[in-house]
Amino acid sequence: MPAKMKKGFRALVDEAMAEVETLSVEAAKKLHGDPDTVFVDIRDIRELEREGAVPGAVHAPRGMLEFWVDPDSPYFRPVFGEGKKYVFFCAAGWRSALATKAVQDMGLPRVSHIEGGFGAWRDTGGPIEKKEAKPKPGA
Numbered sequence: 001m002p003a004k005m006k007k008g009f010r011a012l013v014d015e016a017m018a019e020v021e022t023l024s025v026e027a028a029k030k031l032h033g034d035p036d037t038v039f040v041d042i043r044d045i046r047e048l049e050r051e052g053a054v055p056g057a058v059h060a061p062r063g064m065l066e067f068w069v070d071p072d073s074p075y076f077r078p079v080f081g082e083g084k085k086y087v088f089f090c091a092a093g094w095r096s097a098l099a100t101k102a103v104q105d106m107g108l109p110r111v112s113h114i115e116g117g118f119g120a121w122r123d124t125g126g127p128i129e130k131k132e133a134k135p136k137p138g139a
Contacts, residue, residue, distance in 0.1 A: 013094050016101035021112035025120045037085045052128040069103050089114040
């Protein structure tokens, strides 16, 4: 029998949603292409290869995000030190809500996420580019 959670994923997502800025897909589309805005795709690489990606989005896998955002981390990525607006998204908006709250709590300013995630972006005709799988070393 599974252990009873003190706080389930739904409660965590609801708490995050109450504390972060959530953009409608239409508001996000208006920001797409703005040089002061960085779209950040936190989905797994297999999701990008299967479903495509938002053109120009930075891929930052959810499992590495906090390490890539922190300037004191050996894994820091300079894109997160540019002082721009960061718009996070995942497939449906749950992981991105949690991710946005995490980086907001870390002190990254000007963060938000897309309501409904990539699915809503795709379903409302947002631009999508194909992501090719990278060949395995030695293949």
